[in-house]
Amino acid sequence: MVFIEAVVTAVTLLLQGSAELWNVIATTFEVAITSTVAGVVLGAPMGFLMGATRFRGRRLAVALINTAMAIPPVVIGLVVMMTLSRQGPLGFMGLLYSKDAMSIAQTLISTPIIAGLIAAAVASVPYKLRLQARSLGASKLQEALLALKEARLGVIAAVAAGFGAVVRGVGAVMMVGGNIEGQTRVLTTAIVQESRKGEFGLALALGLILMTITFAMNGFLTWYQHSNERFDRS
Amino acid sequence: MLEHLVSSAVWKRTLLLALAVVMAVSLAACGAAEEPEEIEEPVVEEPVEVTNVILASTTSTEDSGLFGVLVPAFQDDYPQYRIDVVAVGTGQALEIGRNKDADVLLVHAKADEEQLVADGYGIERRDVMYNDFVIVGPDADPAGIAGGNDAAAALTAISEGGHTFVSRGDDSGTHKKELSLWSAAGIEPAGEWYLSIGQGMGDTLNMASESEAYTLADRGTYLAMKDRIDLVVVVEGDEALFNPYGVIVVTDANNHDGAQAFADWIVSPAGQDIIREFGVDTYGEPLFIPNAD
Numbered sequence: 001m002v003f004i005e006a007v008v009t010a011v012t013l014l015l016q017g018s019a020e021l022w023n024v025i026a027t028t029f030e031v032a033i034t035s036t037v038a039g040v041v042l043g044a045p046m047g048f049l050m051g052a053t054r055f056r057g058r059r060l061a062v063a064l065i066n067t068a069m070a071i072p073p074v075v076i077g078l079v080v081m082m083t084l085s086r087q088g089p090l091g092f093m094g095l096l097y098s099k100d101a102m103s104i105a106q107t108l109i110s111t112p113i114i115a116g117l118i119a120a121a122v123a124s125v126p127y128k129l130r131l132q133a134r135s136l137g138a139s140k141l142q143e144a145l146l147a148l149k150e151a152r153l154g155v156i157a158a159v160a161a162g163f164g165a166v167v168r169g170v171g172a173v174m175m176v177g178g179n180i181e182g183q184t185r186v187l188t189t190a191i192v193q194e195s196r197k198g199e200f201g202l203a204l205a206l207g208l209i210l211m212t213i214t215f216a217m218n219g220f221l222t223w224y225q226h227s228n229e230r231f232d233r234s
Numbered sequence: 235m236l237e238h239l240v241s242s243a244v245w246k247r248t249l250l251l252a253l254a255v256v257m258a259v260s261l262a263a264c265g266a267a268e269e270p271e272e273i274e275e276p277v278v279e280e281p282v283e284v285t286n287v288i289l290a291s292t293t294s295t296e297d298s299g300l301f302g303v304l305v306p307a308f309q310d311d312y313p314q315y316r317i318d319v320v321a322v323g324t325g326q327a328l329e330i331g332r333n334k335d336a337d338v339l340l341v342h343a344k345a346d347e348e349q350l351v352a353d354g355y356g357i358e359r360r361d362v363m364y365n366d367f368v369i370v371g372p373d374a375d376p377a378g379i380a381g382g383n384d385a386a387a388a389l390t391a392i393s394e395g396g397h398t399f400v401s402r403g404d405d406s407g408t409h410k411k412e413l414s415l416w417s418a419a420g421i422e423p424a425g426e427w428y429l430s431i432g433q434g435m436g437d438t439l440n441m442a443s444e445s446e447a448y449t450l451a452d453r454g455t456y457l458a459m460k461d462r463i464d465l466v467v468v469v470e471g472d473e474a475l476f477n478p479y480g481v482i483v484v485t486d487a488n489n490h491d492g493a494q495a496f497a498d499w500i501v502s503p504a505g506q507d508i509i510r511e512f513g514v515d516t517y518g519e520p521l522f523i524p525n526a527d
Contacts, residue, residue, distance in 0.1 A: 086334040086488070094488065096335050097288060097320055178288075178320035196436035197297045197458065 006204035028186040032167040034103040039110030039162045047118025068112035074171030080105040081175050097178040105172040110162035121154020156225045282314040287492035290336035294435045296321035298454040315492040325405035331484050337493035339482045342407040347480045356482035363522040364478040369469035371448035383471040386419035396427045398447035403430030412450045454521040501526035
């Protein structure tokens with residue numbers, strides 16, 4: 001059975017701990033975490049503004065963000081590649097085929113997801129609560145933080161969704177990273193390469209490792225979310 | 235309730251610990267893995283600054299494993315350069331060469347390579363090696379072409395009989411070769427029997443195997459995958475099936491010296507010997523035949 005073989009291969013790979021594999025895992029982590037954090041920094045304020053405030057063009061902004069969530073990663077990869085190409089507008093930076101280029105592309109993928117889901121989460125916070133905070137003399141920033149705190153379940157789900165999108169993404173990182181061994185190879189691009197070569201067992205094993213990483217990350221977020229809830233109840 | 239709290243607290247702590255261990259192990263493994271390489275460094279008297287050279291090549295070349303031996307050997311001779319292999323389709327490799335996003339190209343589409351040099355995007359094209367293509371198909375051979383050495387006749391038989399043929403359809407060197415073979419046979423490949431899938435060599439071989447179809451493959455990838463697919467070589471040896479590789483240093487490359495060093499090295503006896511030996515111990519025959527001047 002190829003599936004059992006894949007599990008055995010995955011465990012063997014992890015136990016043998018080849019430098020190459022650990023390098024791929026480290027790069028996967030580095031790019032995914034960088035682009036998730038950047039996605040939160042950029043997406044959380046956007047999400048808050050769209051979810052909690054009223055301004056002209058808000059509906060259009062929400063529609064645009066929701067559309068951006070659906071852009072195929074490979075299109076984002078293509079645009080970033082053309083922008084970072086030495087013939088492109090940012091070519092002077094020489095970033096194409098680097099981890100930085102991958103993080104940029106992945107941030108463009110994570111930001112709309114995080115912004116859109118945070119907007120939805122914040123919009124569900126009762127307006128009266130914020131009104132009350134304001135009447136008690138809360139500043140705009142304090143009010144925003146209160147709303148984000150009240151909507152934290154949705155916010156954490158947004159961060160998990162953003163992380164999930166970048167850690168499983170392949171189209172964009174393949175285009176702008178180039179799958180360079182020891183440099184820009186991540187688990188997903190390695191999976192594409194191994195399946196292309198017909199090494200299905202190895203590809204599946206790498207897939208299992210990727211799932212394990214995602215599971216660990218989501219386990220951490222769930223634990224964090226739980227510990228917050230208990231703190232509130234006590 | 236208390237029990238629940240205790241167990242969940244223990245669970246939380248275990249989870250956190252497990253996470254920490256995973257991180258620590260991965261960090262330690264990375265560190266440990268890199269150390270031996272660093273110990274070898276002091277042999278070099280003065281520390282050299284390592285610059286990277288981007289080598290754009292094709293997926294089929296990378297999947298053959300050739301770079302796995304070629305690149306370390308070059309880096310041993312030239313420790314000041316690190317070769318970063320970006321493996322894409324031939325069309326994309328040529329395009330990133332035109333955009334100066336790669337420093338040196340190693341591809342197999344001779345006419346396009348010569349055009350690239352003629353347009354001033356590459357300095358010079360030099361022969362490096364060649365491999366050959368084979369037409370592979372199911373053992374049952376419904377088109378009755380097995381054992382032949384005339385690619386045009388074989389393709390004519392496939393199209394006239396309406397036997398399924400899987401095409402890379404990805405603008406790769408292999409795809410371009412396939413199109414040139416069809417046009418040499420005077421056939422416009424189209425119809426239900428002709429599947430253009432826009433994927434790499436491995437995917438194409440897998441699909442051909444699964445759907446008992448014919449396809450054109452480079453010998454290296456076919457040999458590497460032979461044991462996992464149900465396809466046999468039906469046509470080989472036609473001169474039209476030869477596949478020459480050339481090396482081109484990109485004009486005004488970002489790392490011109492490194493690119494030039496690599497190009498000079500790969501056509502030198504050092505590079506050519508490695509190419510001649512590659513694959514012999516695994517397949518009993520070389521995958522590439524060196525042919526630099």
